[in-house]
Amino acid sequence: MRFLLRLVILLLVLAAAGWAFAFSGFYNVAATEPHWKPVQKFLMFGMDQSVEHHAKGIVAPDNLQDTVVIHKGFEHFKEMCVQCHGAPGVERSEMAKGLNPRAPKLIWAAKEDGPAELFWITKNGVKMSGMPGFGPTHDDEEIWAIVAFMKQLPNLDSAGYAALQEKWCDKGEMDGMDIQCHKMMMGMDCEKMKMDCKRKHMDCERQSDGTSHHPGPPQAIK
Numbered sequence: 001m002r003f004l005l006r007l008v009i010l011l012l013v014l015a016a017a018g019w020a021f022a023f024s025g026f027y028n029v030a031a032t033e034p035h036w037k038p039v040q041k042f043l044m045f046g047m048d049q050s051v052e053h054h055a056k057g058i059v060a061p062d063n064l065q066d067t068v069v070i071h072k073g074f075e076h077f078k079e080m081c082v083q084c085h086g087a088p089g090v091e092r093s094e095m096a097k098g099l100n101p102r103a104p105k106l107i108w109a110a111k112e113d114g115p116a117e118l119f120w121i122t123k124n125g126v127k128m129s130g131m132p133g134f135g136p137t138h139d140d141e142e143i144w145a146i147v148a149f150m151k152q153l154p155n156l157d158s159a160g161y162a163a164l165q166e167k168w169c170d171k172g173e174m175d176g177m178d179i180q181c182h183k184m185m186m187g188m189d190c191e192k193m194k195m196d197c198k199r200k201h202m203d204c205e206r207q208s209d210g211t212s213h214h215p216g217p218p219q220a221i222k
């Protein structure tokens, strides 16, 4: 009984000390201030354990090698992940360089983590880290497609990644389009986009209120 009482008092003292530390404002929350190494190691350990635990029981579909699925994943990846994580031959954006923890290049994770873990992280994100959860905006099929693409990352060098962009997205056709057009295109399948590009472009022209930066009238688009 005495022991229990001591334990409770000790816990109360520790809680009060923790609260006083937070209250003092002494702790520096600046993202530019790196964590103390042991704390960083501890946090990373906690994250790994949490992901492993929560991803248990998630079963990957058997189509992750399917080119159509990988292609779909690439589309999402280049719209939503590259700016933070970079890709072979592609730098992280300036915004991502200020993140703490840093968004790692995903090649290592793609090699080390199982599909279920990659799926869980992409769907749920990581609290207090800048890694968004994509579950609220994407269905499981789309997230599995992203996983399928991530699993290809270790096989791609910068030339390979650039070749994919070339093959799957005809940038030339996108040139000169206004922001509204780009927004309409987002998430569209690249192959389909190539075919639909001209037509969509015309639609955009028709909808535009004259503020579009297109250089010429619709008939100028070849």
Ligand code: HEC
Pocket: 047, 076, 077, 080, 081, 082, 083, 084, 085, 096, 099, 100, 101, 102, 103, 104, 106, 108, 109, 118, 121, 122, 126, 129, 130, 131, 132, 134, 146, 150
């Ligand atoms: C706004 C920036 C940002 C965007 C956008 C973003 N991430 Fe992240 N991501 C992070 C950060 C930061 C971490 C590191 C989290 C940590 O270590 O606690 C991370 C971690 C991860 C990890 C775990 C990596 C590892 O080594 O364990 C995976 C997998 C991942 N992200 C996938 C994705 C995918 C897929 C997308 C796009 C659908 C994406 N992320 C978009 C910031 C971002």
